Amino acid sequence: AQKITQTQPGMFVQEKEAVTLDCTYDTSDQSYGLFWYKQPSSGEMIFLIYQGSYDEQNATEGRYSLNFQKARKSANLVISASQLGDSAMYFCARLNTPLVFGKGTRLSVIA
Amino acid sequence: ETGVTQTPRHLVMGMTNKKSLKCEQHLGHNAMYWYKQSAKKPLELMFVYSLEERVENNSVPSRFSPECPNSSHLFLHLHTLQPEDSALYLCASSPQTSGHSTDTQYFGPGTRLTVL
Numbered sequence: 320a321q322k323i324t325q326t327q328p329g330m331f332v333q334e335k336e337a338v339t340l341d342c343t344y345d346t347s348d349q350s351y352g353l354f355w356y357k358q359p360s361s362g363e364m365i366f367l368i369y370q371g372s373y374d375e376q377n378a379t380e381g382r383y384s385l386n387f388q389k390a391r392k393s394a395n396l397v398i399s400a401s402q403l404g405d406s407a408m409y410f411c412a413r414l415n416t417p418l419v420f421g422k423g424t425r426l427s428v429i430a
Numbered sequence: 431e432t433g434v435t436q437t438p439r440h441l442v443m444g445m446t447n448k449k450s451l452k453c454e455q456h457l458g459h460n461a462m463y464w465y466k467q468s469a470k471k472p473l474e475l476m477f478v479y480s481l482e483e484r485v486e487n488n489s490v491p492s493r494f495s496p497e498c499p500n501s502s503h504l505f506l507h508l509h510t511l512q513p514e515d516s517a518l519y520l521c522a523s524s525p526q527t528s529g530h531s532t533d534t535q536y537f538g539p540g541t542r543l544t545v546l
Contacts, residue, residue, distance in 0.1 A: 364537035
C-alpha cells in the first residue's frame with residue numbers, strides 16, 4: 320500500500336525559532352498532491368498548505384513553507400518564527416483519491 | 431457560518447444504543463467524507479460520497495451506516511457498537527472527488543465517541 324511516513328513522533332522548538340517536520344511518501348503515480356494539516360487538542364483538522372507534484376515552486380502560506388524534493392519523495396513542512404499556538408499534531412497527507420495520512424508529529428513550542 | 435460543522439461534539443453510548451452523527455458543510459462542495467481517528471493510529475477513511483452517491487466504502491463494519499440526503503449533509507448512523515469503536519470521527523468535504531490533486535479537504539471539528 321502506498322503510504323506516508325513521518326519519522327518524528329514528537330518535536331520541541333523554542334518560541335520564535337524555525338522548525339522542520341519531516342514527511343516522506345511512497346507513490347508510483349505521476350500526478351499527486353501533498354497536504355499538511357494541523358490538529359490542535361480540540362480535534363479539528365486544519366488545512367495548512369498544499370503542494371502539487373508538478374508545481375515548480377515550493378508552496379508557501381504565511382509562516383508555513385513546504386520543502387518539496389520530488390526525486391527524494393519528501394515534502395517537509397517548515398514553520399518559521401514558531402508561536403505557542405503552533406503546539407499541535409501535524410499530519411502530512413497525500414491525495415490521489417483517497418487522502419492518505421501519516422501518523423503525525425506532535426510539535427511542542429516552548430516559551 | 432463555519433465551513434464544516436459536526437454534532438454532537440461528544441457522545442457517550444452503550445453497546446445497545448442507536449445514535450447518529452451529523453455533518454453539515456457550507457462550502458458548496460460536492461464530496462463528503464467520514465474518517466475515524468483512533469489513538470496512535472493514522473486517520474482511516476471510512477466512506478466517501480460524491481454528489482450524494484457513495485463512491486467508496488473501506489471495508490467498514492455494517493454497524494456503521496452512512497447517509498447522504500443532499501450534498502450539504504452527511505450522517506453516520508451507529509448501532510450495536512463495540513468499545514473498540516471509541517474514537518474521534520471526523521467529517522470532511524472537498525469540491526469534488528475527481529482525484530485531481532487540488533481537491534483540498536476541509537474538516538469539521540469532529541465527534542469524540544466513547545462506547546461503554
